[in-house]
Amino acid sequence: MNKASSLRLILGDQLSFDLASLQAVDIECDTVLMVEVMEEASHVPHHPQKITLIFSAMRHFAEALQQRGVKVQYVKLDDPENTGSVPRELERWRALLRPDEIHITECGDWRLEQSIKDCGLAIKWHSDSRFLCSRAEFFTWANGKKQLRMEFFYREMRRKSRLLLNGDGSPVGGAWNFDAENRKALPKGVRPPSPARFTPDAITRDVLALVAKNFASHYGTLDTFDYPVTHAEAQALWDYFLDWGLAAFGDYQDAMACNEPFLFHARISAALNIGLLDLRQLCSDVESAYLSGSIALNAAEGFIRQLIGWREYVRGVYWLKMPDYADGNAFGNSRSLPEFYWTGDTQMNCMRQAINQSLEHAYAHHIQRLMVTGNFALLAGIAPSQICEWYLAIYMDAFDWVELPNTLGMVMHADGGYLGSKPYCASGQYIKRMSDYCRGCAYKVSESTTGDACPFNSLYWHFLMRHGDRLRGNQRMAMIYKNLDHMDESKQQALWRRGELLLAKLDEGQSF
Numbered sequence: 385m386n387k388a389s390s391l392r393l394i395l396g397d398q399l400s401f402d403l404a405s406l407q408a409v410d411i412e413c414d415t416v417l418m419v420e421v422m423e424e425a426s427h428v429p430h431h432p433q434k435i436t437l438i439f440s441a442m443r444h445f446a447e448a449l450q451q452r453g454v455k456v457q458y459v460k461l462d463d464p465e466n467t468g469s470v471p472r473e474l475e476r477w478r479a480l481l482r483p484d485e486i487h488i489t490e491c492g493d494w495r496l497e498q499s500i501k502d503c504g505l506a507i508k509w510h511s512d513s514r515f516l517c518s519r520a521e522f523f524t525w526a527n528g529k530k531q532l533r534m535e536f537f538y539r540e541m542r543r544k545s546r547l548l549l550n551g552d553g554s555p556v557g558g559a560w561n562f563d564a565e566n567r568k569a570l571p572k573g574v575r576p577p578s579p580a581r582f583t584p585d586a587i588t589r590d591v592l593a594l595v596a597k598n599f600a601s602h603y604g605t606l607d608t609f610d611y612p613v614t615h616a617e618a619q620a621l622w623d624y625f626l627d628w629g630l631a632a633f634g635d636y637q638d639a640m641a642c643n644e645p646f647l648f649h650a651r652i653s654a655a656l657n658i659g660l661l662d663l664r665q666l667c668s669d670v671e672s673a674y675l676s677g678s679i680a681l682n683a684a685e686g687f688i689r690q691l692i693g694w695r696e697y698v699r700g701v702y703w704l705k706m707p708d709y710a711d712g713n714a715f716g717n718s719r720s721l722p723e724f725y726w727t728g729d730t731q732m733n734c735m736r737q738a739i740n741q742s743l744e745h746a747y748a749h750h751i752q753r754l755m756v757t758g759n760f761a762l763l764a765g766i767a768p769s770q771i772c773e774w775y776l777a778i779y780m781d782a783f784d785w786v787e788l789p790n791t792l793g794m795v796m797h798a799d800g801g802y803l804g805s806k807p808y809c810a811s812g813q814y815i816k817r818m819s820d821y822c823r824g825c826a827y828k829v830s831e832s833t834t835g836d837a838c839p840f841n842s843l844y845w846h847f848l849m850r851h852g853d854r855l856r857g858n859q860r861m862a863m864i865y866k867n868l869d870h871m872d873e874s875k876q877q878a879l880w881r882r883g884e885l886l887l888a889k890l891d892e893g894q895s896f
């Protein structure tokens with residue numbers, strides 16, 4: 385009896401040998417299909433380094449599969465037969481190979497998954513087992529809850545994974561969360577390690593040339609590309625972090641410093657999100673580092689929470705709420721994204737630092753994204769769809785399932801508080817406390833209403849005043865509104881006027 389043949393589509397963020405749709409692959413009669421398509425590379429203007437990372441890692445992965453004896457049909461971007469979209473390539477190869485079955489692991493992007501489903505092909509879909517929590521499991525957990533809370537979900541994941549648990553199921557250290565210990569600014573004299581860098585090999589150099597030729601209009605430089613593109617390189621990056629970054633990561637994960645784009649951050653999120661690293665192994669390594677006494681509990685717990693708590697939680701929310709989630713705009717924002725987000729051309733030093741390093745490395749850490757560029761977009765009332773597109777385009781690790789909830793929900797509070805219980809709005813004082821940015825700024829963080837006052841200050845109070853109807857009833861905002869109510873009316877008016885002036889400048893396309 386002839387064995388059934390199958391076509392197994394592997395996407396650019398599915399580069400894991402233990403991917404569900406690669407299990408039980410029969411090297412005699414099955415074919416893996418991998419395609420570089422213009423639609424995925426350009427539906428938003430992705431940073432050229434991000435396109436390079438994905439295409440290069442795909443090519444290396446295809447080569448590794450072939451070395452294991454797997455048949456791979458690999459379609460390069462400039463292949464004259466390339467139809468330019470995943471569903472069309474799938475249809476083309478189905479017609480050419482006539483497989484008995486098509487296998488695909490669920491996508492990381494609702495739009496792409498829907499477009500494949502719209503083909504009408506009979507497909508065996510596989511759950512993405514690289515995540516700790518399946519879509520179905522998350523839906524069950526969320527069922528009947530009016531508002532979700534990451535902290536409770538995270539505890540479930542700790543119990544499920546048995547990470548940092550005592551024998552009786554209680555959390556090691558007597559608490560589930562040590563976040564309060566992870567908010568230190570960087571003291572003078574503390575130097576982060578030099579970043580681990582990976583020199584492009586021949587495959588990557590080919591891809592760099594391809595990307596330079598085809599995506600010249602996309603924002604961001606290619607010259608500094610140094611990301612890991614294979615499993616071995618990603619492992620080397622992770623090992624480097626375990627040796628040199630992890631011990632201080634907990635304390636300084638929220639800190640920011642001029643001309644220090646990486647500090648103690650692992651910079652592994654892109655490698656993890658495309659499948660070059662394994663979530664469970666990373667968590668196990670971090671737990672082992674704690675148990676061996678080489679790192680403190682707050683560093684271990686903080687790292688593990690990011691992975692099995694927040695990362696899994698936002699993925700669950702994404703699949704639970706799409707496609708309507710993408711249209712959220714609770715504050716009714718309509719302001720266009722300022723041009724300086726794409727150029728870094730602003731006098732605000734914090735914004736310039738965060739944007740310029742994003743253009744240079746396709747990277748900024750979570751607090752730069754949340755409390756600098758994101759905070760500004762929230763305070764300035766930028767249309768959520770525009771800031772979401774910017775984050776998706778500019779960051780190496782941004783895929784829709786992780787970018788959209790983080791930006792639309794966490795940064796912009798545009799889902800009306802479904803994901804987070806309050807908006808993460810802050811004045812310049814927060815940025816001053818957590819960085820040295822203000823010392824090198826054209827604006828004075830100590831001022832709010834003068835011509836040289838920090839724009840974050842008046843925009844913060846303007847945001848609170850203009851959205852009082854919606855936010856005053858929020859218990860977690862009560863203290864902030866108490867402070868506003870205790871302010872002189874003349875001060876309130878001056879803040880409002882300065883905020884109006886700055887917003888008018890943005891509307892006129894001016895930078896400041």
Ligand code: SF4
Pocket residue numbers: 732733734735811812813815816821822823825826827828829838839840
């Ligand atoms: Fe940013 Fe304001 Fe500080 Fe300047 S003064 S760096 S704009 S927070």
